[in-house]
Amino acid sequence: MVNESAESGFTWEVRANSRHYHKPKQKKSFLCFRWGRSADNVVRSYKYTPLTFLPLTLFEQFQRAANVYYLLILVLQCVPAISSVPWYITIIPLISILSLRGLKDLSNDMARRRSDSEINSRPCDILISQSFQMKKWKDVCVGDVLRIHKDQVFPADLLLLCSSEPHSLCYVETADIDGETNLKYRQALSATHEDLTSNPSEEALSSFDGVVRCEEPNNRLYTFRGQLQWRGEGLLLDSEHILLRGTVLRNTTFAYGLAIYTGADTKILRNSGKVKLKRTQMEKVFNKVVMGIVLCVLLAALFLAIGSGVFSAQLMRQNSVLSALVFNSNAVYTGFLIYWSYIILLSPAMPIALYISFELVHTVHSLFIGWDLEMYWQQADKPAQARNTSLNEELGQVGYLLSDKTGTLTQNRLLVRQCCIAGEIYGDASVGAEDVEPMDLSWNPFSCGGLFMSAPALVDRLRGNQCPLSRQFLTALALCHTVMTEWKKQTPVYQAASPDEEALVGAARELGWVFLSRARDFIVVSELGVTRRYQLLALLDFTSQRRRMSVLVREPEGGIKLYCKGADIVILERLQKDSPHQERTERALELFAEACLRTLCVAVRSVPEASWEQWNKTLAQSATMVTCDRDALLEKLYDEMEMDLQLLGVTAIEDRLQDGVPETIALLQEAGIKVWVLTGDKKETAVNIGYSCKLLDPDSRIVEWDELRQILQSPDPRVSFFKPRQTELWAVDKEMAVAKTSVVLTGPELTEFDQRPEWGATFMSLAEHCQSVLCCRVTPAQKAEIVTLVRKHTSSVTMSIGDGANDVNMIKTAHVGVGLAGVEGGQAVQNADFALAQFRFLQRLLLVHGRWSYRRISLFLRYFLFKTCSFALVHLWFGFFNGFSAQIILLTRHWTKFNIAAVIVSVGLFFICTRITHNRFLFEQSPKEYIFLGASDYAFTDPVVWLTALLVAWTAVLPSVTAHALSVILNAHDKHKVHSVSHQSVELRSHFRRGTPLRRSSYAVSQGAGSGRHITSATHMRK
């Protein structure tokens, strides 16, 4: 048995109700030692413990080159022989920067701990010694049996044992996992269902002793392989039996589950990636600059040390006071020591104060982001929030915006906005959903609002019994679906697997065709107050290939009707010949498409009794057939039935976008930012949203995987990529044509990238020219992979935005992660660098705050480099006048004052004065201004930079050079006059001493006769 399970790869063993078996196996850690197999169910997103805080934070901080450099300088300063500057000059800023940074990290970590403990202490029922006890999430252990109530979130990955519903079905909402909003059902094994629900459940459950053998914890969300060993039987398990952590139980009173993976082993946490220390591009540039400065300092010190050696050697030849000060009477040794002294002296060239100021500027800027009223959402009382305060300037550099769809672009609300019945269009989509005049539906006792369509004409026709087609249309809506009802306070509440259906059934209810209830073989509908019971003969379900669904019902009067709804192409080709209203309906379809509404065609067919019987017989036969044949046969059968349809009309549903999404996307695209959509949802939905939020133009070419693969495989991908478009629109220039191309990919197709890593670069070079890229049906891990792909192959800054747990990984992976905290504060926000309430606030975050931050920080950096370099250069220059002795030019206390003043004044100045522009709405008028992407890359390669530096240096030297030149010219003739002062009268003349050439042929100080003797004795004394 054991061998067998090992062969099949099922090495993970879970024994139900045996804590004593699993507890010792839990992972534990002490310092850096870890042991144990399974994780406990405690979320630990914090980094530090009291013990590890100090070493960890120091380790992180000393990864910065400047901090290490300063530490070395500090060590050097403690050596008295070379200390040119007192030690406290360096240690004060170093300690303050380390502690500031450490405190900031600590407070961030405390916040993480708080949110962790909030999650860890969520309640759940655990079966302990024959009864369910209210416990916390963190108490869940592998092998525990849990009871989950309706609308609760599953605390771990569970095996569904049984539920309160018939057949142990249960419904889960997976929006946090894959972004799909429809309900999915899970069903328990019939073995567990039968045995565990027949007896009183708690006893049966506590005596349940099954053993689950399955694969090791992994990040594959949609697959699960395992085996339940129970009562000597081996029952196969797959993902249909698994309830994932993070999903929500819906429409089910309670479900019982066996914890298989807990905590860090759960699929969603396996998908969430690691916390990474994010660093900005600016910081990388800055680190490079630091390296450059250090190198320059070392070189300058070397040069000065050589000068000092020469100077000392000359001192040695004289009997002077100074020569006694040469170390060990050795010029080389003196030079060596002076080298270190100069390194210390020139070290302020490396602006450590800048780090402090950086932190300050960042913090203040983060506050500004939080304070911005234009990013405050009144409805939820949520201001924007900069959770990571050190990434502000990165906002001004974003090149790729990777967005989630559900909850981010869309509101997750579907509204029926228009319909077309018998060629007649009702409703007006050009009016915003909120502005629709509500119709008077008081005649309808079941009406409870939620219809954003104003069509009094339709209501009149329906109630006046004028138009049989429209009545049939609504009957179709009320019958042809898979919605379930639940009665609450005398009104039916609809629970749908598809939000589209829920919207349609809801609309029918408002108009008087109320779907009351469903049983296995009949559907009860109230048509304008008359309750009718339809016998459900067959349900021809929806698949993504068929793109339609039908119901076959027997009317109370006895006739058999087929009601069908589906995508327009599929329905239109199945209509009767010369179907009336077809032309006008097609025009309506175009109209709806222009308004970015999702359309469904509705059709009906009267089925003769004889053909139904015939068809039913064939259906019954095929049910007994082998699987793969059966599927094909069923499809054929369904096809036969859905023939000769009579078109009733078209519904038009609006997938409500968040406020201002199309405008924001248009603005960002104009600003040169590439917007990609990564969603777990279906391709059709994603493309539709792409159109409605102006991401895709109606006339843009969509490249799908097959075409893309051919292009990637072709020898010259770029040419083949642009080719089709060029032939099509030969007159339009190339760039324009390409800009209208978009790529649509799906998750399974993306896995091919793993096998062909060389495609990544090619794909990115093509994608750079595309209008957009849409990735559908991708897992959270794949979302992160796409982000990594973009990061790897472009130098652009990437930004991810999302709202759910499925976006956490990509939020963590991108340079900047934004979490939407619109309606509910989610896990995305916990892991994001910035939290916004609405997608549209992005334009302000990026185009105003990002831009300001970037420019301010750039100016700031420039100012600081200027300040520190000027300081170092003065000492370099002064070295020539003081015998290269590493003499500081200012008193040390003035130096500190100078630094502090520079920090405070500069921070103040840069916030008060350097407003980039007073016009707050500039970004709306010219978003193109945003593009100076990657300016920092050019900071040192642009010749203009070096020309400027040269000119500045020249301007700085010019006065001195002129003064020297003038003095040489003017004083040339009486140069010796000073020295040959004689008995003759001296004429008064003005002083012109500046020009006296420095005689460096010899240097020294000397005094008094016989000092040489003392010196030698003095040096002799020195021991």
Add this chain to the structure above:
Amino acid sequence: MVKQESESANRPDNTAFTQQRLPAWQPILSAGIVIPGFVLIGLAFIGIGVALLVTSRSIQVLELDYTGDSNGSPCSSCSQSVIANCKCSLNFTLTTLFQGPVFFYYGLSNYFQNYRRYGASKDDNQLYGDLSSFTSPSSSCSPYNYDSSKKPIVPCGSIANSMFNDTFTLTRTVNGTTNNVTLDGKGIAWWTDYNIKYRNPSVTPLKNAFNGTVKPINWAKPAYELDASDPSNNGFVNQDFLVWMRRAALPNFRKLYRRIDASGDYQKGLPAGNYTIDITYNYPVRAFNGAKKIVFSNVSWMGGSNEFLGIAYLVIGSLCVVMSVVMLIVYAKFKFPDEE
């Protein structure tokens, strides 16, 4: 109302500061601003430069070199001998009045008082009058902290040891009679040095404080006997000592020696006539190619004579004007056609 407030508890304040609406000024650097701006700045600089230069030129400076490195110069014999207190004298004639107040400086060139280890070679505690530092001078004074017999040197260190020790007297010859010009040696040191940094130990007589110590190697007299004429001008607060201890920043420097006492004939300065400076020549500078000189100078509102500042202003000013012309040409050449 209350409910509404609680609903928007997180609403940010709508103030000019939080909404970044504080008034700010952002110059738009267009040609219309930059070119006139440059001209204005240039003209202003040229004005300041001319003013500085004229002022500087109006300052009277008289420099007399007495190093004596060329044969025939008055102090050449003294510069070659090693005799202490060698006497030599320097004559000069003033043809016009030297406007007062006149300052009397000595100048040294090629003298590195700014050498770091030279500068560090003193004991601040000792100079503050701390008697414990008298007996054990700081190691920073090394090798001038103890003499060959291990006695502590007070004041220790290289700076004190190398104190300038030439002395001067100024005489004026009027109608064959020689009169001394009174020199005022009070208040020539920095206020902070005299009142704060340097202090004699509170021991009377001062001599007792120096028991068990020796004078600096190169000194002729101990610190408490520096000024025989004025007992209060001795020890560490001796004005000449303080002037010397305040290090010069550059290798060519001058230090204030005395002021010409503005009384009697000298109220307006040094009148025209023949003058003689009697020099007690002690300080050797030829070993390091140094030079010594005597400088008479008066001051103006900008301090002593400094032509560099005026020149610097002039250069930058003219550079601005030249650049504005260049920019104007560039602007005219490239910008105007566009606008039409």
